[in-house]
Amino acid sequence: MYPEELAILANRIRRRDLQAVFEAGAGHIGGEMSVADILTALYFHTMSVDPENPLDPNRDRLVLSKGHTACILYVTLAEKGFIAKRDVATFLKPYSALNGHPNRVKVPGVETNTGPLGHGLPVGVGMAKAAKLDAAAWRTFVITGDGEMQEGSNWEAIMAAAQFKLDNLTLIIDHNRLQQGARLAETINMSPLSKRLEAFGWAVEEIDGHDMEQLCSALSPETVTLDRPKCIVAHTNKGSGISFMSDRVEWHHKVPDAEQYRQAARELGEASN
Amino acid sequence: MSAVTEQVRGNPALHDCRDAFTRTLEAMAAVNSDIVAVCNDSVGSSKLGGFKEKWPERLINVGIAEQNMVGVAAGLANGGKLPFVCAASCFLTGRALEQIKADIAYSNTNVKLCGISSGMAYGELGPTHHSIEDFAWIRALPNVPVIAPADSIETAAAAEWAVSHVGPIFLRLSRVGVPDLFSSDHKFELGRADLMREGADVTIIANGVLTHRAMFAADLLSQSGIAARVLNMSTVRPIDAEAIEKAARETGAIVTCEEHTIFGGLGSAVAEVVVDVHPVPMKMLGVPGIFAPTGSANFLLDEFGMSPGGIAESATRLIDKKA
Numbered sequence: 230m231y232p233e234e235l236a237i238l239a240n241r242i243r244r245r246d247l248q249a250v251f252e253a254g255a256g257h258i259g260g261e262m263s264v265a266d267i268l269t270a271l272y273f274h275t276m277s278v279d280p281e282n283p284l285d286p287n288r289d290r291l292v293l294s295k296g297h298t299a300c301i302l303y304v305t306l307a308e309k310g311f312i313a314k315r316d317v318a319t320f321l322k323p324y325s326a327l328n329g330h331p332n333r334v335k336v337p338g339v340e341t342n343t344g345p346l347g348h349g350l351p352v353g354v355g356m357a358k359a360a361k362l363d364a365a366a367w368r369t370f371v372i373t374g375d376g377e378m379q380e381g382s383n384w385e386a387i388m389a390a391a392q393f394k395l396d397n398l399t400l401i402i403d404h405n406r407l408q409q410g411a412r413l414a415e416t417i418n419m420s421p422l423s424k425r426l427e428a429f430g431w432a433v434e435e436i437d438g439h440d441m442e443q444l445c446s447a448l449s450p451e452t453v454t455l456d457r458p459k460c461i462v463a464h465t466n467k468g469s470g471i472s473f474m475s476d477r478v479e480w481h482h483k484v485p486d487a488e489q490y491r492q493a494a495r496e497l498g499e500a501s502n
Numbered sequence: 503m504s505a506v507t508e509q510v511r512g513n514p515a516l517h518d519c520r521d522a523f524t525r526t527l528e529a530m531a532a533v534n535s536d537i538v539a540v541c542n543d544s545v546g547s548s549k550l551g552g553f554k555e556k557w558p559e560r561l562i563n564v565g566i567a568e569q570n571m572v573g574v575a576a577g578l579a580n581g582g583k584l585p586f587v588c589a590a591s592c593f594l595t596g597r598a599l600e601q602i603k604a605d606i607a608y609s610n611t612n613v614k615l616c617g618i619s620s621g622m623a624y625g626e627l628g629p630t631h632h633s634i635e636d637f638a639w640i641r642a643l644p645n646v647p648v649i650a651p652a653d654s655i656e657t658a659a660a661a662e663w664a665v666s667h668v669g670p671i672f673l674r675l676s677r678v679g680v681p682d683l684f685s686s687d688h689k690f691e692l693g694r695a696d697l698m699r700e701g702a703d704v705t706i707i708a709n710g711v712l713t714h715r716a717m718f719a720a721d722l723l724s725q726s727g728i729a730a731r732v733l734n735m736s737t738v739r740p741i742d743a744e745a746i747e748k749a750a751r752e753t754g755a756i757v758t759c760e761e762h763t764i765f766g767g768l769g770s771a772v773a774e775v776v777v778d779v780h781p782v783p784m785k786m787l788g789v790p791g792i793f794a795p796t797g798s799a800n801f802l803l804d805e806f807g808m809s810p811g812g813i814a815e816s817a818t819r820l821i822d823k824k825a
C-alpha cells in the first residue's frame with residue numbers, strides 16, 4: 230500500500246475505533262488516535278503476518294505494550310482479517326473476547342497479554358532473542374506509551390536488548406507528551422527520549438508519527454543498524470485526527486457525548502475521503 | 503441491571519468509597535502536616551485532585567513507576583512523614599509486592615498502602631486490572647493489617663484510625679457504589695468483626711462490597727424462615743478468631759463472600775480458624791480460581807454466585823450439611 234492509501238486506512242480505523250468507544254461508553258480514545266498511524270503502517274506495510282495462520286512460527290511479532298489502547302488494535306486486527314469485523318461491536322460486552330486490554334488466549338493476532346504498563350518490552354526482548362537463537366529472520370516490534378517509559382522494567386529491557394545486540398527488535402515510542410493525569414513534563418519528564426536511548430546503546434530515529442512515509446521508512450529493514458536494537462521516537466498527538474481531543478489530557482479516557490461523537494466522526498470522515 | 507442494584511433501587515444512595523476516603527484524608531492532612539500522598543499518575547483515579555490543590559508540595563507523584571512509589575514512601579516514612587500511598591490496588595500490590603515485603607512489612611515502616619479500585623471494580627478492563635489476589639498476597643506478610651471497609655462510613659473511620667495506628671497497613675478500597683450500612687458515629691477497631699445481623703441457623707461472613715449483598719441475602723433467607731447471622735469482617739488480618747469461633751459453635755455453618763479469588767483470601771482466613779477451633783461445614787464464595795470473563799464488577803459478582811439470591815441459595819444448601 231502507498232502512504233496515501235495507508236493514511237486513508239488509518240483514518241477509517243480511527244473512525245471505527247471512535248464508534249466502538251462511543252457505543253461501549255468506555256475506552257482510551259486519546260492514545261488510540263495517537264497510535265492509529267503506527268499500527269496501520271505496521272500491519273499494512275511492514276509486518277509479515279498471515280491472518281489465516283496467526284501462529285506461523287516465522288511471523289513478525291507485534292506487542293502493543295500500551296494495552297489500554299486495545300480497542301484500536303482490535304479494529305486493526307479486524308481490518309487485517311484476524312477477527313471478524315462484526316466482533317468489534319462486542320467490545321467490553323459481557324463475555325466478549327474483546328475486553329479493555331488484549332488477551333492472546335482469546336484474540337488471534339495478539340502475542341501477549343498487556344495492560345499493566347512496562348511489560349511489553351521485556352517480552353519483546355525475549356522474542357527477539359529467540360529469533361536470534363534460531364537465526365530466524367522474523368522481526369519483533371513493541372509499541373509503548375511515553376508515560377509508560379517511566380516504568381523501570383523498560384530500562385532493564387533496554388539494557389538487555391543492547392547487550393544482546395538485538396537488531397531484530399524495534400521499539401516504537403508513541404511520544405504524545407501526555408500520560409493519564411497530566412503532561413509528562415509536569416509529572417516525570419522523559420525527554421529527550423532519543424538521547425537516553427542512544428546512551429543505552431540503541432540506534433534511534435525521530436519521526437513524525439502521523440506521517441506514513443516517515444513511518445514506513447523508519448520501520449523498513451533497510452534502516453536497521455547492524456547489531457543494535459532500534460528505537461523509533463514517534464512524535465504524535467494524543468487524540469490526533471479529532472480537533473477538540475488533540476493534545477488534551479482529559480481525552481485519555483473520556484468518552485464523547487452524542488454531539489462530540491458526531492463532530493469527531495465528521496472530521497475523521499472528511500479526512501478519509 | 504444486577505440483582506443487587508435492583509434491590510437497592512428504593513434506597514438510591516450508593517456511594518463510591520473513594521469520596522469518603524479522600525474527604526477524610528484531606529481533613530486529617532489539614533491538621534497533620536506530616537501527611538503526604540504518594541501516587542503513580544493516579545491523581546484522578548485516586549481522587550487526589552483536592553489534596554493536590556491544597557498541598558501541591560505534599561502530593562508526591564512518581565509517575566508510572568509503582569516499585570519506586572513504594573520505595574519512596576518507605577523513605578518518606580523514615581524521614582518522619584506519614585505517607586498514604588494511593589494507587590490502583592492491582593498495580594500497587596502486584597507490581598510492588600517485593601517492595602511491600604522488604605521496605606514496608608519487613609522494615610515495619612509507617613506507610614499506609616491504599617489500594618484503590620480493588621476487587622473487580624475495573625470490570626471490563628479485564629483481569630490485569632482486577633485486584634482479586636491482594637488479600638492473599640498481603641495477608642501472607644507479617645506486620646501489615648489488611649482492611650476492606652464495607653461502606654463510606656467505615657472507610658472514613660478506617661482512614662482516620664490509620665493515622666493513629668503506628669505501622670504499615672493495607673486499606674483496600676473499591677469504587678463500586680455501596681449503600682451506607684453503619685451509623686455515622688461508627689468507630690473502626692482493628693481485628694474486630696461487626697455483628698450486622700443476629701441469627702442462629704447459619705453465618706454469612708463478608709467484607710468490602712460484599713457486606714451489603716450478604717445483608718440482602720439474610721433478608722431473603724428470613725423470608726424462608728432461616729435466621730442468618732451476618733458478620734462484616736473488614737479486617738482480614740489480624741482476623742477476629744473469637745467471632746468466627748462463636749459463629750461456628752452457635753450457628754454450625756459458615757458462608758464466606760469476597761470480591762477476591764477463593765484461594766487464600768477471606769474465606770481461607772476464616773477456614774484457618776474454623777478447622778483449628780471448631781470444624782463446621784463451610785462454603786467459600788468468591789472468584790472461583792479463574793481469570794474473569796468480560797463484565798462489570800456487579801455483573802461478575804452475580805455470575806460467581808454472589809447475588810443476594812445466590813448467596814442465600816448457598817447458605818440454604820450448606821444448612822443441609824449441618825451435623
Ligand SMILES: Cc1ncc(C[n+]2csc(CCOP(=O)(O)OP(=O)(O)O)c2C)c(N)n1
Nearest residue numbers: 260344345346374375376377407408409543
Ligand atoms: C503498571 C501500570 N500502572 C498504571 C496504569 C494505569 N494507566 C493506564 S494508561 C496510563 C497512562 C499511560 O500513558 P502513556 O504511556 O503516555 O500512554 P498514552 O499517552 O499513549 O495513552 C496509566 C497510568 C497501568 N495501566 N499500568
Ligand SMILES: [Mg+2]
Nearest residue numbers: 375376407408
Ligand atoms: Mg503518552
